[in-house]
Amino acid sequence: MKMTIALAAKKLHQRKLSSVELTRECLKKIEKSLLNAFITVDSEGALEAAKEADKVLGTGQNVQLLTGIPLSIKDVISTAGLRTTAASKILDNYIPPFNATVIKKLKAQKAVILGKTNCDEFAMGSSTENSAFGPTLNPIDKTRVPGGSSGGSAVAVAGDLCLGSLGSDTGGSIRQPASFCGIVGFKPTYGRVSRFGLLAMASSLDQIGPLTKTAADAKTLFEAIAGYDKLDATSIKTELPHTKKVSELTIGLPKEYFESDGLDKGVRESVEEGIETLKKLGCKVKNVSLSTSPYALAIYYIIMPVEVSSNLARYDGIKYGMSTINKAKDLLEVYIQTRSSYFEAEAKRRIILGTYASSAGYYEAYYGQAEGARALLAQDFNRVFKEVDVIVGPTSPTVAFKLGEKTEDPLSMYLSDIYTVPVNLAGLPSISIPIEPARGLPVGMQLTGPRNSDLTILELAIEFEKQFKFQ
């Protein structure tokens, strides 16, 4: 059986296992692995942290659920003294002088950080093929992608190279790779987890969250990183409300999610089986309609690149990162040469698209229209959540696709996020949990709730997991 956080914590607390042993085991597996899940491995730092954790475990004082647990971190989250590249050549040499708030929180629990996981450049992609450090391979079938952009995190967890991982989700980047790799991926409510220290992609959509082997582990990791942070202006101050009983929940099935053309037959059948399991837990099921959802991806592909073009303007070869400053003849040339030489194609494409859609003369027609439509989409969710507690559907329309299958066709790549993107546009909490595979490949089912229903979503996923194993 693969080691979960819950199981390891139990063994660590009973002193049947030491953090150093557990960390060594992970490092050994990472070294042997051919999946390219990691960009940077910090063996020395990890073993040092493990020794410290063992001391704490030995005294039995201040022992917490993550004390001594080896985790991995997506390479878009700042780790002080440990290279953070965003899988981009432009940050190949960047060593953050500070920790992201989520890292501070993990370190306060004496968790062990093994290293930084591969992803699409600046988290822009759905397959981890847009990494300057080469693609990550799906552990279930090495000819297929692991999904993205948190592909390295998903593979590190699914491949048993670590016990859990932190990823980021702007349009599905935690949930879609979790779905493709057969693990759990949770995107919290916008504002529930601080983004301070996250290398920003699209700030009105970005959210940090856990990728784990079980829903119970996702809850542990979420509770460790959640909470108000004055360093993130979008951080929520109020406490999370208590959850309703799972047997009292009403599940909504949006007809648009099941009628869409691109939905794979095998994926649909697995999700339908998953819904039967939810019924066994006592959940009521209701058909609903989210009439704006067919427009979600169009809205997303205006708003996201506009924010990308602004956020990526900071990479100019002056303050940090790779630079052509020694070759350029004037300041403007530093900017142009640095950005042109070190950004890869998808970053360039989105910067150009975002600059185009926000330029004078187009701003109103693209960005204005998209913001208006986004408000309607959020309203649509609000309306449905008056009738149901949780919306259920597939996480992605297909199983993991082949490496190289979609790299020359960005639009078809974007379509793999069709069910995950609406959730980010409305700032909702959402989890992908593994269900019955289709043709031997993992399938994920997505559970989405209203804002601040994070605990309800997690409890439902935990109960589902128990019932699913029992079947």
Place this chain on the structure above:
Amino acid sequence: MAKAELSSAKKITRGVYPEISRGDVEKTADLSRLKLTSKELSRFVGQLEEILEYVGKLKSANLKHKTSKSTISPYHSLYSEFVEPMTNLMREDKIEPSSVSVEELLANVPQKEDTFIRVPAVLGEREE
């Protein structure tokens, strides 16, 4: 980043999207401080055309909403209306000690002199 009128901008009215030309892509890249190779340029024109055609489905959406030029403020209108009322977040104007030293903050700077970031002279900047 500077914004400028693009060649076909005048023709646009809400919900009608013109095709993106090679010149538009080149000009937009320039505004974004990117110089594309001719191979990249050819590839991007086709790909961006396809993406813009896809997002063009918004024009047929007949999405009635009350945004007007004067009230659009990126995420704020949505956030205030559907999430929670927005308030300005102001920190007290008080110096707080930092755990990071000036040296550490400057450690990633490509070119520096003492505690300053060194940049080339702003000469020969092109006119826009």
